[in-house]
Amino acid sequence: MRNLRIAMFLAAAGAMILLTACKANKAPETPAALTGPTSGEAGGYYGFATSSTSPDGDSIRMVFDWGDSLVDTTALDPSGTTVSDSHSWVVAGTYGVKALALDMEGRISAWTATHDIVIAAAVKVPPNTPTPPSGPTEGATTVGLVFFARTTDPDGESLAYRFDWDYRNEKSEWTAYVPSGDSTSGQYSWYHLGTYDIRVQAKDTEGHVSSWSPPHSVTIR
Numbered sequence: 296m297r298n299l300r301i302a303m304f305l306a307a308a309g310a311m312i313l314l315t316a317c318k319a320n321k322a323p324e325t326p327a328a329l330t331g332p333t334s335g336e337a338g339g340y341y342g343f344a345t346s347s348t349s350p351d352g353d354s355i356r357m358v359f360d361w362g363d364s365l366v367d368t369t370a371l372d373p374s375g376t377t378v379s380d381s382h383s384w385v386v387a388g389t390y391g392v393k394a395l396a397l398d399m400e401g402r403i404s405a406w407t408a409t410h411d412i413v414i415a416a417a418v419k420v421p422p423n424t425p426t427p428p429s430g431p432t433e434g435a436t437t438v439g440l441v442f443f444a445r446t447t448d449p450d451g452e453s454l455a456y457r458f459d460w461d462y463r464n465e466k467s468e469w470t471a472y473v474p475s476g477d478s479t480s481g482q483y484s485w486y487h488l489g490t491y492d493i494r495v496q497a498k499d500t501e502g503h504v505s506s507w508s509p510p511h512s513v514t515i516r
Contacts, residue, residue, distance in 0.1 A: 321350040322404050323374075323396035326357065329410040337387055337417040344379040347396035347404060356397045362390035362409070371399060387416040421503040422448045422475075425495045427511040428458065434515050437484050442511065444470075444495040445478040452499040458483065459507065461491040469498060485515045 324347050331343035347355055354371040357378040361367070363386075369378050384390060391409030423446045430442035444456040453472040458481040460466070470479045485491060492510035 320402070322402040323347045323349045323353070323355050323398050325405045326394050326396050326407050329392060329394060329407055331392065331410060332412060333410075334413045334415070335384070336415050337385055338383060339417075340381045340383045341412065342379050342381040343392055343394075343410065344377055345394050345407060346375060346377045349374040349396075349398050351398070353398040353400060355399075358395050358397055358403075360393050360395075360406070362392055368397070384412075384414045387414050389413050419499075419501060419503055420449050422446055422452075422454055422497040422499050422505040424506045425456070425497050425508040427509045428481075428493050428495045430493075430511065430513070432511075432513055434485070434513060436486055436488065436515055439482045439484045440513065441480050441482045442493055442495075443478045443480050444497070444508075445476070446497045446505065446508075448475040448497075448499050450499065451475055452501065454497045454499055455479075456481070456495055456497050459494045459496070460485075461493060461510075462487075472500060488515050490514045 326345040326347040329343050329345050332341050335341045349355055352374050355374055356371055357369045359367045359380045361382045363384055367380050369380055372378055390412050392412060393406045393409045395406045396404040425444055425446035428442040428444050431440050434440045448454055453474055455469040455472045456479050457469050458467040460483045462485060467481045473479050490512055492512050494507040494510050496507050497505040
């Protein structure tokens, strides 16, 4: 009888061990369908979210596949937590974003269905029209006069400037690039008396050119 009780105990213990082992081998559930935008622009950041649960209550990481050969893995979060991540695409196209869950023991879920996002080419705009150049309003022939130019760029790009001196269609060379919002200068000498309307134009690092500024008049006496 004692041997029978031992056999029954061992059988029950074996069943518990087997049950525990089976429970420990369960992978996270396939994450919920991704939520996020369906369109965007190259260079912008776009966020996506999903959640998953672990049958064992293990903490979970999310692995996001962005459809452009790049993959991100989040930190561990408790089972059932909604997890989000964001990504930026640099080339226009349609990308299928998907995610899977990875628990703290290394077990993985199936991938979600792909969530397509259509990325359009970034629309670049030229620099803002510069303000009128600042500088003297009078001068003498052959004397170099210095004028300053300034504007900003909507994309935050650095800017180069050139001046139109209103004399025989002469324009300066483009200046060196300076940060958006900073000023730069140009110098010119006139050899004939008269009043001249100086204008300035800006160019960003991608070659987009602004309109010419309103004039700044200087009289050479």
